Amino acid sequence: MRSAPSSETREVARAAAQWLALLESGAANADDHARLQHWRNSNSQNESAWQKAQLLRQRFSALPSALALATLDRPDPSRRAVLKRALGVAALVPTAWLLGRQLPLDVWRADLQTSTGEHRTVPLADGSSLQLNTASAVNVDLGARQVTLVRGEMALKVAGSAPLTIQARYGRIIVSRSEVCVRLNEHDCRVSVVSGSVQLQPLFGPQLELREGQRVRLRAEGAGQIDAFDAQLPGWRDGVLMAQNQPLGDFLRELSRYRPGLLRWEPELEALRVTGSFRLDNTDRVLSLLAASLPLQVHSRTRYWVTLIPQKNQPKNTPPKNIG
Structure with missing residues (x-):
């Protein structure tokens, strides 16, 4: 039952690393940004890989300067060729990191x-x-x-x-x-x-x-x-996430396991309380239920990059509500 890692998954991680290198080089134009956005929006796997690539910015902070210097004062026709060679080298380290973190060997080879x-x-x-x-x-x-x-x-x-x-x-x-x-x-x-x-x-x-x-x-x-614990209560085996007067921060950390991309929230929301049962087959609806019942708002930068913020002009200490 052993299976090798799919070439598609490896290509997604590799593409994310190359996009990162392009943006950090300072050579990306408006068309590049538009193509990147289109690539990110095309499916959740691309967006998830891009969010992980963003974490590389500080780890490989020395790369952008080197790339920028490599493309300065070059005639425009050759600029892209130089940039392509530089990106090929620069992408090696981010790609290896992404593949190693996103696709560990033991998971690749799992039955x-x-x-x-x-x-x-x-x-x-x-x-x-x-x-x-x-x-x-x-x-x-x-x-x-x-x-x-x-x-x-x-x-x-x-x-x-x-x-x-x-x-x-x-x-x-x-x-x-x-x-x-x-x-x-x-x-x-x-x-x-x-x-x-x-x-x-x-x-x-x-x-x-x-x-x-x-x-x-x-x-x-x-x-x-x-x-x-109550073994009769529904749980993930039934596709349900349960909460009983649970701190919202703990609930969101658990919910984020079921969502591709990034789910973030402001620290002020941690102590809010949530009670209910929530279907895991539609986590966007779960977030909508939270926004309808608790003093918070859902801001979506993309479908796969969501941030929860406190709702304006609402008291912070809200009693727990059953919102399942």
Whole structure:
């Protein structure tokens, strides 16, 4: 089930790096800016790659001066040729960075993947069911009875008695006649049991059993404290994002996982509270609901670059509202 990275994805990252180099050179004219805008607006993958390219401006701040000097005092017919050669060299470092960050090798080579905002259900040959959340990747080896979570979040339902082992960064989860969700974060791995029970083998510390309605975070130093949750509430497996008197900042950080491009908000909005259930298949509508029920406005520079700002002449301390 191994698959090589698509040439289209690599070309998008490469194009974003070349656009960045062109703009930073100071040689871009009005037509160049118009073509860049058209390229960005043509699809979400282009816009997402461009937003990542913007982050390179400070990292490679020495490049623009070098490019500009290379094109000064040149006859106009040869100016473009010189610029093209300079851009070819300058784009090498940004392209390598973009490809390395956007397309890590382990994700390229994963057996199953989802893109941002995508949700996927895969029946396995042994009768088990695997679901992948947004921007996730797994490897499946039924011969070894193992699923490896490479990135993101997955749910596994094992109906038979033969256990399947989920290999995650901070430990192993043994699943038999149970359903479990596993989310890989930057510094931990969250394990939540939807039905049945599972055995946890942290990298360090004792093994433990986790039962239905319980969850725990696995870290490098071992398992954290077990807490409870309502396993019957809808969640990402049902395409729903739930909030119960949640700080808006936390809600938006979670929502941004399902949106391509950039979602930003002013710090003053962090402490507002939100309650409701929201469909994840239309995150633009979620933002519209927030704007209709909370003192904020949605400003869209492009479809993939959205900023939330406080609404003028509105009190900052607004009581929580159910807006789902």
